[in-house]
Amino acid sequence: MDLLANVILGLETAATPVNLFYCFVGVFVGMFVGVLPGIGPLTAISMLLPLTYHFDPTTALIMLGGIWYGTAYGGSTAAILLNIPGTTSSAVACLDGYPMAQQGRGGVALLMTTVASFIGASIAIIILMAFAPTIASYALQFGSADYFSLMVLGLVAASAMSEGSAAKGLAMVVIGIILGTIGVDIYSGTSRFHFGLLELANGVSMAALAMGLFGVAEVIFSLRSAKRKTIDRSTVTFRAMKPTSDDLRRSWFPILRGTGLGSFFGTLPGTGPSIASFMAYAFEKRIAKEPKRFGKGAIEGVVAPEAANNAADQTAFIPTLALGIPGSATMALMLGALTINGIAPGPTLMTNHPQLFWGLIMSFWIGNLILLVLNIPMIGLWVRLLLVPYNLLYPAILVFICIGTYSINNSSFDVMVVAGFGLLGCIMRALSFPAAPLLLGFVLGPLMEEHFRRAMLLSRGDFMTFLDRPISVTVLIISAVILVWGVSSSFRANKKEEPAVQSG
Amino acid sequence: MIADKRDFISGLLLIGLGVGVALYAWMNYSLGSLQRMGPGMFPFGSGLVLAFFGVLVIIPAFLRASSEEASSVPVGSMIWILLSVVAFAVTIPVAGLAPAVAATVLISSIADRDFNILRVVILSVCVATLTYLIFVVGLNLPILLYRWPL
Numbered sequence: 001m002d003l004l005a006n007v008i009l010g011l012e013t014a015a016t017p018v019n020l021f022y023c024f025v026g027v028f029v030g031m032f033v034g035v036l037p038g039i040g041p042l043t044a045i046s047m048l049l050p051l052t053y054h055f056d057p058t059t060a061l062i063m064l065g066g067i068w069y070g071t072a073y074g075g076s077t078a079a080i081l082l083n084i085p086g087t088t089s090s091a092v093a094c095l096d097g098y099p100m101a102q103q104g105r106g107g108v109a110l111l112m113t114t115v116a117s118f119i120g121a122s123i124a125i126i127i128l129m130a131f132a133p134t135i136a137s138y139a140l141q142f143g144s145a146d147y148f149s150l151m152v153l154g155l156v157a158a159s160a161m162s163e164g165s166a167a168k169g170l171a172m173v174v175i176g177i178i179l180g181t182i183g184v185d186i187y188s189g190t191s192r193f194h195f196g197l198l199e200l201a202n203g204v205s206m207a208a209l210a211m212g213l214f215g216v217a218e219v220i221f222s223l224r225s226a227k228r229k230t231i232d233r234s235t236v237t238f239r240a241m242k243p244t245s246d247d248l249r250r251s252w253f254p255i256l257r258g259t260g261l262g263s264f265f266g267t268l269p270g271t272g273p274s275i276a277s278f279m280a281y282a283f284e285k286r287i288a289k290e291p292k293r294f295g296k297g298a299i300e301g302v303v304a305p306e307a308a309n310n311a312a313d314q315t316a317f318i319p320t321l322a323l324g325i326p327g328s329a330t331m332a333l334m335l336g337a338l339t340i341n342g343i344a345p346g347p348t349l350m351t352n353h354p355q356l357f358w359g360l361i362m363s364f365w366i367g368n369l370i371l372l373v374l375n376i377p378m379i380g381l382w383v384r385l386l387l388v389p390y391n392l393l394y395p396a397i398l399v400f401i402c403i404g405t406y407s408i409n410n411s412s413f414d415v416m417v418v419a420g421f422g423l424l425g426c427i428m429r430a431l432s433f434p435a436a437p438l439l440l441g442f443v444l445g446p447l448m449e450e451h452f453r454r455a456m457l458l459s460r461g462d463f464m465t466f467l468d469r470p471i472s473v474t475v476l477i478i479s480a481v482i483l484v485w486g487v488s489s490s491f492r493a494n495k496k497e498e499p500a501v502q503s504g
Numbered sequence: 505m506i507a508d509k510r511d512f513i514s515g516l517l518l519i520g521l522g523v524g525v526a527l528y529a530w531m532n533y534s535l536g537s538l539q540r541m542g543p544g545m546f547p548f549g550s551g552l553v554l555a556f557f558g559v560l561v562i563i564p565a566f567l568r569a570s571s572e573e574a575s576s577v578p579v580g581s582m583i584w585i586l587l588s589v590v591a592f593a594v595t596i597p598v599a600g601l602a603p604a605v606a607a608t609v610l611i612s613s614i615a616d617r618d619f620n621i622l623r624v625v626i627l628s629v630c631v632a633t634l635t636y637l638i639f640v641v642g643l644n645l646p647i648l649l650y651r652w653p654l
Binding site: 400 | 545635
C-alpha cells in the first residue's frame with residue numbers, strides 16, 4: 001500500500017461527521033483542562049475514558065488523542081498569564097512567558113507559542129507518518145521473547161527516569177503488574193486474587209484505577225493550593241498579539257530546534273513532553289549569544305520548549321502504535337482504550353486496522369488546525385476560564401468521575417474501586433511514590449505475562465531464550481544499564497529530590 | 505539510627521506486600537513448570553521482584569542524613585472527598601442519578617473552606633442536568649434520573 005492511498009483512507013475516516021465532532025470535543029476538552037491548573041492530561045483522559053466504551057475504537061482514539069495534544073496548547077496559556085503551569089510539560093513556559101506577560105507582551109507570547117506548537121506538531125506528524133509503518137513492518141518479525149524484553153525496557157526506562165527514586169518507581173510498576181493479574185488467567189481459566197468478590201473475576205477496571213489514582217487523588221491535593229487569581233486583560237487583546245519582526249526572526253530556528261529535540265525525546269519511553277521541553281529550554285540557553293536574556297522574557301525560551309512538547313506529544317504515538325508499547329501512562333491509557341474495544345495493539349495494527357491508524361493520524365492534522373483556530377481568536381474565552389473558582393469545579397469533576405465509572409458496567413462496585421484507588425493515591429503521595437508507573441505496569445502486565453509464558457513454552461523452559469535472540473539481548477542490556485544507573489543514583493547519600501516531573 | 509523513616513516504612517510495606525502476594529499465589533494457585541507455567545507462577549515471581557525492590561528502597565534510607573520533604577496528606581479534605589465518591593456508589597442504584605449527584609456535590613463541598621449551601625444547591629442542579637444530557641440523552645445509557653418512592 002502506498003502512502004497516498006493511506007492518507008486518503010485516513011482523511012476519509014477522520015473527516016466523517018462523527019469523527020470530526022469528537023476530534024473537536026477532544027481538542028476542546030484538552031485545551032480546557034490544559035488551561036485549568038490542577039487537572040492534567042492524565043486526569044482528563046481517565047475522566048473521558050468511560051465514554052469511549054460506548055464508541056467505535058477509531059472515534060475513541062481520535063477523541064483521547066485530541067485531549068492529549070490539546071492540553072499542550074492550553075497548558076502554556078496558564079503558564080504565561082498566571083505563572084502557574086496548567087500542565088507539567090508547560091512549566092518551562094513560565095520561565096520566560098510570565099516575564100513577557102509582565103512586560104505587556106503576553107499576547108505576543110501566546111500567539112508565538114500557538115504558532116510554535118502548530119509547527120512542532122506538524123513536523124512531528126510527518127515524522128510519525130514516515131517512521132511508524134517502517135518500524136511496524138520491522139517489528140513483525142519480533143518473537144514473544146523480544147516483546148517481553150521490549151516491555152521490560154519500556155517499564156524500566158519510564159520508572160527510572162520519571163521522578164524521584166528509581167527503586168520506588170520500579171516497585172510501583174511491579175504493583176501495577178500484580179494488580180493486572182487479578183481476574184481470570186487466560187491459559188488455565190483460574191480466577192486469581194478475587195478474594196471471593198464476584199466483581200473482581202474480570203479484573204480491576206482500568207478506568208476506575210486511573211480515575212482513582214489520578215482524578216480523585218489530584219482533586220484532594222489541589223484543593224489546598226487553589227487560589228484566587230487576577231489577570232491583566234489588556235495584554236491579551238487581538239492587537240497586542242502582533243509580534244515584531246525581531247520576534248519572528250528570533251523564533252524561527254528555536255522552533256525548528258525545539259521540534260527536533262521534542263520529536264526525539266517523544267519516542268523514548270519515560271522521557272516524553274516534560275523532559276523534551278526542559279531539554280529544549282536548556283539547549284536554547286546554552287547556545288544563545290546572550291544567555292542573560294533568558295528568564296527575563298526571551299521569546300526563544302518560550303517558543304522552543306512549546307514546539308518541543310507538542311512535537312513530543314505526537315511522536316509519543318510511534319512506539320505506542322507501531323510496537324504496542326506505550327512510553328508513558330497517558331499512552332498506556334490510549335492502548336487500554338484499544339484493548340477494551342477488542343483490538344490487539346502491536347505491529348499488526350496498521351495492516352489489520354488501517355482505517356484506525358491512518359484515520360487517527362489524519363485527525364491529528366485536523367485537531368491541530370482546530371486548535372490553531374480555537375486558540376487565537378478565542379483567547380479571551382480561555383483567559384476567562386482561568387478565573388473559574390476551583391470550588392465550583394472540583395465537585396463537578398468528582399461527579400463526572402463517578403458517573404463515568406458507573407456508566408461502563410452500571411456497577412457501583414467500580415465506583416467503590418475508584419474511592420479505594422483514591423485512597424491508595426493519597427498514601428502513595430505521602431510516601432512519595434510516583435503513580436504513573438503503576439498504571440503503566442497495570443496495562444502492560446497482562447501482555448508481559450502472555451509473552452513471557454509463550455516465550456518459555458517455545459524455549460521449553462529455558463531462560464536463555466531471552467539472551468539468545470539479538471534484539472532481546474540488546475534491549476535487556478540497555479534496560480540493565482538504566483536500572484543500575486537509576487538505582488545506584490538513589491543510593492547516594494543526601495540525594496536531593498529532583499523537581500517532580502510527572503511523565504504524563 | 506534510621507534517618508529516613510518514610511522510606512524505611514515504604515520499604516517494609518513493599519516487602520510485606522511482595523512476600524504476601526508470592527505466598528498467596530504459591531498456596532492457592534498451581535505454579536506449574538517453567539515450560540508450562542500455571543496461573544500462580546507469574547504472580548509468584550512478581551511478588552518476589554516487588555520484595556526485592558522493597559529492599560532497594562530500605563537500604564538507602566539508612567544512608568541518608570535526613571528525611572526528604574514530602575507532601576503531607578490533607579486528611580480532612582481527603583475523607584470528605586473519598587466519602588463523596590462512596591456516597592455516589594451507594595446512592596445511584598437505590599435512588600437514581602439526581603440524588604447521587606446531589607450527595608456527591610454536597611459531601612465534597614464540605615471539604616471547601618467557604619462552604620455555601622446555596623452554591624451547593626445551584627451546582628448540584630447544573631451538574632445533574634449536564635450529566636443527564638451527556639450520559640442519558642447523549643449516550644443513551646439506562647440510568648434513571650430519580651427513583652421514587654424508594
